Amino acid sequence: MTMDWKLLSSKYLFKDAWLTARADKCETPLGKIVEPYYVLEYNNWVNGVAIREDGQVIMIRQYRHGIGQTLLEIPGGTMDPSDPSPLFAMQREMLEETGYEFKEWVELGTIAPNTASSNNYTYMFLATGGVKVQEQQLDHNEEIEVVTMPIGELQQLLLDNKIVHSLHTTCIFYALLHLGKMGMK
Structure with a gap:
């Protein structure tokens, strides 16, 4: 039935x-x-774990008015209607927010942010081999600080529940599993 x-x-x-x-x-x-x-109804979203050539993870820090806090997050954003694919949108967002381009991209999957009341999806990515090619190109309402850290520090932040954005936490878990850096006990 x-x-x-x-x-x-x-x-x-x-x-x-x-x-x-x-x-x-x-x-x-x-x-x-x-x-x-x-x-x-929302446009679909993208987010991604970004790793530079030297192995450092690229995070961003920005204010999130919904909960009234400045948070440490992964890069991401809204897909524009003109974006031909989620990967294109993620590459665009990554370049705008961090100034980095990446050699390799892995699609980690698709999740639904709130299946009860929202109609959109979030596409998750892992980007590796990052090289800074430009300065940030932020939207008029964005103020984003780029923060880098070793992957072990990201693991610990996740385990200590210091990354509170659920869509970002999910992407980080999938990325760490893909990299073999987060075991299931």
Whole structure:
């Protein structure tokens, strides 16, 4: 038996560049009507663990207004409608935020940030062989500090729960597993 709901109607409540909210009317397989069911529409996102040629991990520090804190994170951002692929978007974001280009890229997978109420996905990457080729090219609302550290320090930050952005934590775990730097006990 399918558990998928049938979408009966949608009404947009708010549309803006960074946030679109809609109210759906749905019917469950058992015939129950669920109304309203709120959905937030976002562009897809990308993020990536970045490692320089010398093995240092490139992190970024920036203020996150949603929780009112300055956080240590991995590079990433929103896919633009003109981006032909998630990899292209990640390469663009990495260059803009850090000034680095990378020799090798590994796709680590795709996750859904909030399956209950958001419609988008996050594409995760590992970039290695990083070389600085330019200065940062930040958006008008971005203030980003580039921070480098040994991979062991990143592992410890993760184990100590010091990386709080869940999408970034997930990507870091996948990257460390791929690199053989995070064992499963």
